[in-house]
Amino acid sequence: MSLTDQNGASFNLASLGGRFVLAAFIYTTCPGPCLLTTARMVGVASELGDLLDRRLVLVSFTVDPEHDRPPTLKVYARDQGADRPGWKFLTGAPAQIDRVMAGFNLVREREPDGLINHVTEIFLLGPDGREIAIYDPVRDTPRAIAQSIRRTIDLADRATASQPAPTL
Numbered sequence: 001m002s003l004t005d006q007n008g009a010s011f012n013l014a015s016l017g018g019r020f021v022l023a024a025f026i027y028t029t030c031p032g033p034c035l036l037t038t039a040r041m042v043g044v045a046s047e048l049g050d051l052l053d054r055r056l057v058l059v060s061f062t063v064d065p066e067h068d069r070p071p072t073l074k075v076y077a078r079d080q081g082a083d084r085p086g087w088k089f090l091t092g093a094p095a096q097i098d099r100v101m102a103g104f105n106l107v108r109e110r111e112p113d114g115l116i117n118h119v120t121e122i123f124l125l126g127p128d129g130r131e132i133a134i135y136d137p138v139r140d141t142p143r144a145i146a147q148s149i150r151r152t153i154d155l156a157d158r159a160t161a162s163q164p165a166p167t168l
Contacts, residue, residue, distance in 0.1 A: 001099065003061075003092040006073040011088055013100075020056045020132075020153060021125040022145075025101065025108075025118050027064035028076040033120045036137050038080045041122065043142025045084060048149060053086030055153055060089045063108040063118045065097045104131075124149060126156070 005011045024041060026034035041058055048056060060082070062068035068076075073089035076082075082089075091097070101108055101118075109117040122145070124133040132152060135145045 001092075001096060003090040003096060003100075004070055006070050006077050006083075006089040008070040011090060016057055016059070016125075017129065018127045019054075020127060020149065020156075021059055021123075021129075022056060022149065023059045023061065023104075023123045023125060024121075024137075025063050025104075025106070026060050027062050027116055027118075028068050028072050029064065031115070035080070037120050037122060038076075038082055040135075040137040040140070040142050040145065041087075042081050044146045044149070045082070045087060047142055047146030051150070051153065052084070056086065056149065058082075058087040060087070061097060061100055062089070062091045063097065063101070063116050065091045065094050124152065126152075 001014075002010045002012045022041065022044065024037050026037055028034075038060065041060070045052055045058060052058070060073075060077075062073065068091050070091065073091060074083070077087070077089050092100075098108065104123060106119055111117055120137055122135040122137055123131055124135070126132045133148060135148070
């Protein structure tokens with residue numbers, strides 16, 4: 001499935017295959033929880049700078065695609081200190097966002113006051129796209145999340161290195 005990133009470019013989710021992904025669900029007019037989630041991810045990005053874009057991609061999916069178009073996401077990313085290589089802010093048609101969320105067993109619900117009810121957890125996906133860990137941005141510090149991710153990537157690298165080479 002292709003979504004649109006904060007720069008207005010088409011972004012195929014299949015291109016994430018082979019890398020670890022740290023994913024969150026946010027919206028730019030959120031009154032607080034999304035700011036905390038994004039701030040935690042900024043901290044993680046700072047801690048893991050050497051892995052960013054090479055082994056790890058950060059992805060923030062908007063849960064308000066009706067409002068959060070690429071220019072809005074670009075300003076949000078810049079204002080939050082999240083406008084950096086290896087971090088995508090993605091939007092698309094509401095049905096596309098709903099499909100992405102369904103892949104995480106999530107739904108988005110708009111409250112009568114306009115707020116959007118959604119999870120604040122951050123999800124770590126493996127190179128195969130499967131969920132490895134869930135982090136709570138209220139409880140888990142950026143350093144703790146980064147250490148967990150680095151350990152996970154190191155374990156995956158050791159497992160790959162210890163596999164015998166195929167014989168021809």
